[in-house]
Amino acid sequence: MAELLRTQARKPKCYLLRPVTFLLIMLVLVFFGAGFLSPRSPVLWSRRAGAGEAGRESVGLQVVKLSRMVYPQPKVLTPSRKDVLVLTPWLAPIIWEATFNTDILNEQFRLQNATIGITVFAIKKYVVFLKLFLETAEQHFMVGHRVNYYVFTDRPADVPHVPLGEGRQMVVLEVPASARWQDVSMSRMEMISSFCEQRFLREVDFLVCADVDMKFRDHVGVEILSQLFGTLHPGYYRASREAFPYERRPQSQAHIPRDQGDFYYMGAFFGGSVSEVYRLTKACHQAIVADRANGIEAVWHDESHLNRYLLDHKPTKVLSPEYMWDEKLLGWPAIMRKLRYVAVPKNHREIRNR
Amino acid sequence: MRRHRLAIGLGVCLLVGTVLCTLWVYVEDWLPVSYVPYYLPCPEILLLFRGTVAHHTLRSTHSPLPAGQLHCIWASAGRTGYYEKQRPHHLADSRDGSNMKLQYKGEKLFQPVAQSRYPQPKLLEQRPTELLTLTPWLAPIVSEGTFNAELLQHIYQPLNLTIGLTVFAVGKYTHFVQHFLESAERFFMHGYRVCYYVFTDDPTAIPQVPLGPGRRLGIIPIQRHSRWEEISTRRMEIISQHIAKRAHQEVDYLFCVDVDMVFRNPWGPETLGDLVAAIHPGYYAVPRQQFPYERRHVSTAFVADGEGDFYYGGAVFGGRVANVYEFTRGCHMAILADKANGIMAAWQEESHLNRRFISHKPSKVLSPEYLWDDRKRQPPSLKLIRFSTLDKDTSWLRS
DSSP states (O other): HHHHHHHHHHHHHHHHHHHHHHHHHHHHHHHHHHHHHHHOOOOOHHHHHHHHHHHTTTTSSSSOOOOOOOOOOTTTTSSSSSSOOOOOTTBBEEOOTTSSOOOHHHHHHHHTOOEEEEEEOOGGGGGGGHHHHHHHHHHHHHHSSSSEEEESSSSSGOOOOOOOOOTTEEEEEEEEOSSSHHHHHHHHHHHHHHHHHIIIIHOEEEEEOOOSSEEEESSSOOOSSSSSSEETTTTSSSOOOGOOOOBBTTTTTTBOOOEEEEEOOEEEEEEEEHHHHHHHHHHHHHHHHHHHHHTTTOOOTTHHHHHHHHHHHHSSEOOGGGGGGOHHHHOOOTTOOOOEEEEEOOOOHTTHHH | HHHHHHHHHHHHHHHHHHHHHHHHHHSSSOOTTTGGGGGSSGGGGGGHHHHHHHHHHHHSSSSSOOTTOOOOOOOOOSSSSSOOOOOOOOOOOOOSOOOOOOSOOOOOOOOOOOOOOOOOOSOOOSSOOOSSOOOOOOEEEEEETTTOOHHHHHHHHHOOOOOEEEEEEEEGGGOOOOOHHHHHHHHTTTSSSEEEEEEOOOOOGGGOOOOTTTTOOOOOOOOSSSSSHHHHHHHHHHHHHHIIIIIIIHHEEEEEESEEEEEEEOOGHHHHHHSEEEETSSTTTTGGSSSBBOOOOOSBBOOTTTOOOOEEEEEEEEEEEEHHHHHHHHHHHHHHHHTEEEEEEEEHHHHHHHHHHHHHHEEEEEEEEGSOOSSSSSOOOOHHHHHHHEOOOOOHHHH
């Protein structure tokens, strides 16, 4: 009797286990089946051009979510500046004081954790300008953002040690120096393009190429950043295109006819996304080499080639002469509400070719 | 005996579960409320490993999905013929909560501009410019006189772009399609490849309009709802689903406009940008406190008193297809959240659009020339009206 009970008692357990397992397996199968049978959506994968470049490329083009901010309302019927042009005919902003709100722009770029690289060439005696350049850059250039200074020099021992803020670092790159100052200037294009490939593509999102014999006097921030930007030459912002000192000889690659040209851009301050700067510097370098092979040197060297390139590849932002000024030569006209990046007085004869 | 009952109970539960699953997958709109599926557990949770395996077999350029990184995207039961139940996929940017990555048409590089003769831009403007041409975040505000159309044509033509245009023609609104398409054929993106996407509940009512070369029309059937507000708010959802399903492979840029309008003057590549909004014609001269934002705190479209740049019109927005996708998805999520709280924003999707444009600023803004109301007197500051309303009797249309 007890045996019978025991077997009977055991039986329900064994009897229950199998159906329950079966049911659980059915459950799992049904869910899998639902997944298989549900109408298929197209396979959608992110497009990636190339590992490093694609990751960097997206900065600046992303639409990021901003936090709540308080600022005055922009008024549709009230232009920000009535005395100057703020938009080129190809819809690129021309950056003047009062056209932009620093807070909004800072937040947009901070949210993307943008890193800005700035290249500066301190060849031969030009190393003396580095200290003032770096100190003023620490005060005014891209404050609050990640910055990499790339100092190209043939005298790495003479590079001053300047204390840098948080998120900012300096990289000293040793490069050979050409004998002639014109060649020093033009070789910058080659060096920047080769380092773009080697380092900049992986390390920074935006690249700014600046002259070293300058100092920052006022805010120069993320308002300048875009795919490709050039700066208006302070000596020619009033001039008509026939008076621009473009290269006028048709034999040169930098040739621009008298009836063409938008602005005269200065070779001392240009930049953009790393890939665009790479294309620009590579194209300019190739044009310089072609000219050299034809026994011609453009009238303003790399600046002439830069102007030719920017005529064909319109910049997406143009910086007003506030971003490139010489107070000694040009004074301080009312139209310049701020002087941001200005020339440091130097003795040309002494400093060049030494 | 109790154990028997337990077994039977389990079996019944299993059966009910299967029935619900099948109903949900194959039958649309059987639920009285459409957002419930969002709260149900995702069957795909079980597909984690299968998805990882599937990853390898597909043509993909990036590393397999690490286990544990799984998201499911839910769509309410909208009648577009499929659901956005995505397979597990690589997440690169889930900042927004939007986690579907789409494979888009190829990226266009900067091309050299063919030389064209045009006057030199005058840097020191003395003419009184009436309109603001640059927003505080450096987005251009496009109006007649700010750009050189020929120059822009030289820049954009070689890029071989395809531009999409979505319109919704539901119920009696199908009457507008003829006039809309004819005017678009004359003025919208002339010389470019264009895809019109007409969403309608009655495909037979869409007339055959002759289209120029490189331009085609796609008619997509959608479900009609009883209330016109419902139709209006569904647009965000339908557009985002359509992009995911089709448009991301077919177009580079996409514009979403209202159908009860006509193009009156050229609408060209000056409007192309990463994310484009248009200023509402009724509020461009008005202080932000008077903008008809949603002012109730409970709504996700709430805008506080001191917030806001411009009041943008819901009738025109667009941009790169990737950005339009993120934008419409974001709006749709916000609309659903409101629905769950039983609230509908003051101006339906336009309120949500405005909320989103405050936190995700457009990269280009179109002046009211690109979205005009013909009942208003045209002010001298707006030189060329390009897209405006067709006078209509709204009460008849919405019945």
